[in-house]
Amino acid sequence: MALIAHAETAQDIAAGLNKFLDSVPEHSTEITALISECFAISSALRELTTAIGDSRFNRRYHEVADDITVTLRSLEYTFEDVRRLFGGLGRADHFSEAAAYRAVWTEITMWFQEEKCLLILMTSEFFEIELMFFYKRKKTDLQIT
Numbered sequence: 001m002a003l004i005a006h007a008e009t010a011q012d013i014a015a016g017l018n019k020f021l022d023s024v025p026e027h028s029t030e031i032t033a034l035i036s037e038c039f040a041i042s043s044a045l046r047e048l049t050t051a052i053g054d055s056r057f058n059r060r061y062h063e064v065a066d067d068i069t070v071t072l073r074s075l076e077y078t079f080e081d082v083r084r085l086f087g088g089l090g091r092a093d094h095f096s097e098a099a100a101y102r103a104v105w106t107e108i109t110m111w112f113q114e115e116k117c118l119l120i121l122m123t124s125e126f127f128e129i130e131l132m133f134f135y136k137r138k139k140t141d142l143q144i145t
Contacts, residue, residue, distance in 0.1 A: 003045045003046075003048055003049045003052075003072075004045070004046070004049055006045050006072060006075060006076070006079075007041075007042040007043075007045035007046050007049075008042070009079050010038045010039070010041040010042040010045065010079075011038065011039065011042045013038050013079065013082055013083070013086075014034075014035045014038035014039055014042075016086050017031055017034055017035045017038065018031075018035055019101065020101050020104075020105055022098070022101075023097065023098040023099075023100075023101030023102055023105075024101055024102050024105045027105060031105075041075070048068070081111065082108065085104060085107055085108045085111060086104065088100075088103065088104045088107055089101065089104050
């Protein structure tokens with residue numbers, strides 16, 4: 001399982017979102033929150049990688065492996081969709097840069113709504129909570145008293 005690769009993808013998406021801040025200032029609050037969530041997802045994935053590498057956790061990894069796999073697959077789909085939507089920036093040659101970012105931001109927001117997904121922020125929070133739940137549940141189980 002390539003948890004670090006997923007963590008790096010979350011950071012790449014955060015970097016991409018950062019470029020929207022100047023062009024879509026009216027949505028800077030949402031964009032900044034989403035950037036923060038991407039870094040939180042990255043952090044959770046890195047913590048999970050550390051936990052899996054811990055020999056105390058490794059013995060019990062099979063108990064959560066399926067849950068982690070399902071959650072990561074959903075995360076992959078979301079990342080693929082966001083990257084596809086970011087691709088709209090390269091196809092917007094007839095727009096100014098700011099207009100292209102505004103158009104793509106609108107497309108990102110509309111896509112999540114049309115697909116009846118949670119709002120962007122709620123989607124990223126779900127993955128963060130899921131990943132941290134798996135990690136903290138096992139971390140609690142492993143504490144030595």
